[in-house]
Amino acid sequence: MTTIEESFKEVYTKFKMHFYREIFGRFNNLDGNLTTVETFCMEVIYAMDRPTINEFANFINISQPNAAYKVNNLIKKGYLTKTQSTKDRREYFLEVTQKYKDYFNISSGYMQDVIGRVDARLDEAQKKEFQDTLEIMSTELMPDIPDYRTRKRAETLPET
Numbered sequence: 001m002t003t004i005e006e007s008f009k010e011v012y013t014k015f016k017m018h019f020y021r022e023i024f025g026r027f028n029n030l031d032g033n034l035t036t037v038e039t040f041c042m043e044v045i046y047a048m049d050r051p052t053i054n055e056f057a058n059f060i061n062i063s064q065p066n067a068a069y070k071v072n073n074l075i076k077k078g079y080l081t082k083t084q085s086t087k088d089r090r091e092y093f094l095e096v097t098q099k100y101k102d103y104f105n106i107s108s109g110y111m112q113d114v115i116g117r118v119d120a121r122l123d124e125a126q127k128k129e130f131q132d133t134l135e136i137m138s139t140e141l142m143p144d145i146p147d148y149r150t151r152k153r154a155e156t157l158p159e160t
Contacts, residue, residue, distance in 0.1 A: 018110045034077065041070050042079055042100055048148040050083075050093045 023039055034042065045056055057067035071094060074080040079100040082092035122130060
């Protein structure tokens with residue numbers, strides 16, 4: 001009998017392996033090829049949902065000048081844009097471009113496939129219990145990783 005840890009590790013590893021296979025499979029087909037580090041930077045920026053350069057730098061634990069350098073390279077390659085804050089003109093919000101979404105929104109397709117299989121396999125009570133467990137994991141058991149998509153901002157950002 002497997003433990004919760006073994007089962008979770010297996011699922012997490014399969015998601016990572018799918019992601020890596022897709023990333024490496026796409027590297028040769030890109031114009032303005034991204035390095036592996038740039039790819040991971042883009043994934044972080046996308047997951048953070050329009051962070052500032054400072055928020056991005058703090059999250060990945062690098063200096064703000066280093067983050068600005070990485071961001072400027074990603075802008076030159078067409079995967080990222082900056083939108084100036086209307087409240088503080090010195091601040092910019094990072095936004096992924098459609099080019100990034102077209103090439104690198106890898107996880108969501110596979111996740112939708114897996115969730116479709118979960119939906120077909122589990123009954124309503126099991127799905128509710130599974131959803132409750134995932135919500136507990138996200139909100140209570142992983143407090144060190146903020147949910148950037150639900151954070152409140154003092155200013156309203158333009159829709160992309």
